[in-house]
Amino acid sequence: MIKFLVNCLVFVIDKLYKKRPYARFYVLETVARVPYFSFVSVLHLYETLGIWRKAEWLKVHFAQAWNEYHHLLIMESLGGNRRFIDRFLARFTALIYYWVIVFLYMLSPRHAYYFSQLVEEHAYHTYDNFLRRNARLLKQLPAPIVAINYYRDGDLYMFDEFQTSRRPFERRPVINNLYDVFVCIRDDEKEHVTTAIACQHPQAQTTFKSPHAAYIITLKASAADTQREAVG
Template sequence: MSHLLTRLALRRLVAGGNCGRYLPSSLSVTPGAAGATMAVVKPWDDVAVARGQGLGALVGQWRRMVSSVPEHAAPPEKEKKESGEAAVMGEKNDEMMVSSYWGISKKKIVREDGSDWPWNCFMPWETYHSNLTIDLKKHHKPKNFIDKVAFRTVKILRIPTDIFFQRRYGCRAMMLETVAAVPGMVGGMLLHLRSLRKFEQSGGWIKALLEEAENERMHLMTMVELVKPKWYERLLVLAVQGVFFNVFFVLYVLSPKLAHRIVGYLEEEAIHSYTEFLTDINSGAIENVPAPVIAIDYWRLPKDATLKDVVTVIRADEAHHRDVNHFASDIHFQGKELREAPAPLGYR
């Protein structure tokens, strides 16, 4: 073996030590009865050979090269950590690729104080300061048969609500908002379809009614943060919403003037319920807890706002919805269509 290595080294020196040339990739050695073994040999260190470090240095390098563990191999723990980090980065890159493939990505939105905007369900430009100067005592007196039917219908619907919820105004408000968010969506949807069928503008009423539905939904999202509904209350919501949606849908198709008048009276009842809610808060019967963050951002309330502030702004919103729906009903009573009158967009 030593003789073979010496001959190879001398050939290397005679060739001029060209670093681009390699020795044969394998050496066949027959050490006797042990049988033949094959060793894979990488390029020799030409510098060591040129410096004449001798056969011992070459043999030592050959042993290192045929060793099963590389000299600079990374520890298994480090390899696992690096592979884990690479996998995480790969997942993040995949997510970025998926979100950016169609050119869709969420813009970075911040609050006025510079903190990140935490909500995807509404944006800062959709928030507002509620108008608390609105007259809460206005009432539409029933003048004709349709008005009386609408008024009596709402009064009858209030009876089972009072029996079931009594003075649990948080749960009552939650149920009320699941119902109050339906009419705006139904009205806006039917006006949208009418606009498509007749190739005519809606006068802005589609957007106005959908704004009302969205506002009522935000009332519900706020109340859910304050009141954790029980299973039977959730079941009741499913039943009431399923019945009310279909009944109101048919009613709006048959008589929009009656449908809007009923909603107007429902909003009057909502104002009354929230007024009672505030009475219990002021008396201490209901704890005046801190306002949820979602309410603070949506109505631009101060950071130290409380439940009383939240109920106050919700009551003002209900008063605005009362006016919008009574106004819509009046338009129909005058024999006109909604598109013929300006829609109260942004009326809050």
């Protein structure tokens, strides 16, 4: 059922925007960030009701939404939202999608994360195909300022925080042209897939950590080992 819903969404977007990639990416990014809004909303609700408190999950999902938000800003800077019909379709779809994921997350977080995984996998392959087909042209075009500020010159704490398969500071993109920007976006989508898979792990409720939290734990453990060796 989940695959069917994702395939329907993908089919509609792909058919409508086959010849307009930036508009297609604008719609895709508007929709792609919605699950993280849904996750955070439900987690806040559960915290308010005293059901559970998952600060690490909130941090990571907010960082994911922040990342997708900048993808959206990049597509807007490229003119992807120029037409009213594209903005309307993207926002209307996002509104429905938000509530679908909210209820799905309340019923089964694992299935909600699987839904998100499928959407992000599609996004990854979409950008990868776009890069392979348009590499020469993209390398001749300048990178949008918003991309430079997010990936290179800005505060990269939030950029690190959604990549649960990596240590903080490990990934630092090079941005010289529009091709580099789309490489970053494609690779971001892969990181979202990895994080969605990690959230589906049976022990995730007790073991899941944000990258910075996991890094601090590692540093403390290393320092403790060093101290024991010095004492011994």
